[in-house]
Amino acid sequence: MGTDILSKLRDSYLNAVLAGNSDEATRVIDQGLASGVIPSKIYLDVLMPVQVEIGARWHRGEVEIPQEHIATQVTLRQMARLKGLLKTRLKLGLKAVVSSVEGDQHFIGAQAVADFLAVDGWEVDFLGADVPTDHLVPFVKARGAHIVCVSCSLSSLVPVATKLVEELKKLNPAPKVLIGGAAFAVRPELATQVAADAYTPDPQQAVTIARQVCGLLNAENALGLFLRKLGHSVHEYRKLRGMSQQELAGSSDLDRAYISAVEHGKQNISIGAISKLAKALNVTIEELLIGADY
Numbered sequence: 615m616g617t618d619i620l621s622k623l624r625d626s627y628l629n630a631v632l633a634g635n636s637d638e639a640t641r642v643i644d645q646g647l648a649s650g651v652i653p654s655k656i657y658l659d660v661l662m663p664v665q666v667e668i669g670a671r672w673h674r675g676e677v678e679i680p681q682e683h684i685a686t687q688v689t690l691r692q693m694a695r696l697k698g699l700l701k702t703r704l705k706l707g708l709k710a711v712v713s714s715v716e717g718d719q720h721f722i723g724a725q726a727v728a729d730f731l732a733v734d735g736w737e738v739d740f741l742g743a744d745v746p747t748d749h750l751v752p753f754v755k756a757r758g759a760h761i762v763c764v765s766c767s768l769s770s771l772v773p774v775a776t777k778l779v780e781e782l783k784k785l786n787p788a789p790k791v792l793i794g795g796a797a798f799a800v801r802p803e804l805a806t807q808v809a810a811d812a813y814t815p816d817p818q819q820a821v822t823i824a825r826q827v828c829g830l831l832n833a834e835n836a837l838g839l840f841l842r843k844l845g846h847s848v849h850e851y852r853k854l855r856g857m858s859q860q861e862l863a864g865s866s867d868l869d870r871a872y873i874s875a876v877e878h879g880k881q882n883i884s885i886g887a888i889s890k891l892a893k894a895l896n897v898t899i900e901e902l903l904i905g906a907d908y
Contacts, residue, residue: 619649620659628664631685632677639688643696650854650896653699655904657726658818661696665689665722669796686722693722697729701846706735708828711754712763713741714795715775723795724765726817731763734821747774751781759789761824763814767796769804776808783809790827792820818904842879844888847902849877851895865894 623646630638646656668685671677677685712728714721721743728740739757741750754762762782766775779791793810805813811827814820825839852862859877863870867890875881876891885899892902 619646619651620655623651623656623660624664627660628667631664631668631688632681634681634684634688636688636691639692640695643692647699650851652850652854653696654730654818655901657693657696657729658816661689661692662723662726662817666796669720689722690725693725693729697733700733702733703735705737706830708736708760709739709757710736710761710763710824711739711741711750711757711759711789712765713745713750714743714765714767715771715778716746716750717744717771717774718765718767718795719743720767720796721765723767723817724763727763727765727794727814727820730817730821731824734825736761736824747778747781750778751785754782754789755785760828761790761792763792763794763820763824764810765795766793766798769797769801772797772804772807779808779810790824792823792827794820837882838879841876841882844883844903845877845879845881848873848891848895851897851902852877855895857895862891862894866890 623642626642626645627639630636630642643656643660646660647653665686668677668682672679672682710728710731712724712731714724724742725740728738732738739753739759741753764775764778766772775793775797779793782789782791790812791810792812792814793805793808794814794816798805798813799815802813812823814823848862852859857865859873860870862868863873866873866887868887872881872887876883876887888902889899892899895902
């Protein structure tokens with residue numbers, strides 16, 4: 615499985631949502647799942663890029679507002695559907711607030727961050743678009759949030775994001791703050807203007823960075839987390855391929871007991887063994903490692 619199937623899925627899904635055809639959009643997603651693409655990869659590598667493309671076309675005047683709104687609603691339904699297919703990890707006992715800055719009507723990226731944090735075991739409050747700073751800060755304090763993820767899609771709103779971070783840092787105790795959004799994807803240097811704890815370019819990295827800044831990823835437990843993620847990925851791809859552990863062991867020239875230990879996150883593993891597993895599961899090493907996240 616490579617980039618070809620994802621490219622085809624993106625093209626088909628883009629055509630479906632531009633046509634406002636929700637049933638066709640569902641059919642495209644079903645086709646991807648039936649082809650063995652895991653839900654998180656469809657979410658991140660199909661839905662998100664298509665939404666970015668629609669936004670770009672809207673800015674160029676190639677898509678009308680009603681068409682953009684319909685496409686967004688179709689994608690929101692697919693996001694919720696795919697999130698429901700992801701396996702939620704054990705609760706971390708940590709709270710996150712996710713919001714777009716005041717004046718920012720865009721929220722799809724923030725929704726994605728909220729979804730993946732929730733799957734990762736965070737207790738998440740997603741506040742959506744255009745949340746006034748003087749309402750958001752008291753809410754964060756009342757909720758006792760450990761981390762606040764702030765989305766800013768327009769460079770003109772970076773001063774608003776900067777002020778929000780300043781106000782959040784005055785709280786006692788002050789939450790950790792992650793900043794992200796299209797404004798920083800287009801102009802990464804703007805992130806240095808915002809005194810957040812970290813910048814996150816996408817929902818997947820947001821989860822890892824959130825764990826890091828909240829002290830959950832020291833060297834020892836980072837390795838354990840990686841092995842558990844990898845084991846989950848191997849297990850999920852094996853099931854998608856309809857293979858038993860013994861069949862995977864034969865195809866990868868590894869011992870069945872070794873496969874079992876890998877899937878349970880109990881086995882340290884070399885890059886050579888990862889390569890063998892990826893080949894046997896008909897995925898790239900990158901797909902196996904990325905798929906390990908969810």
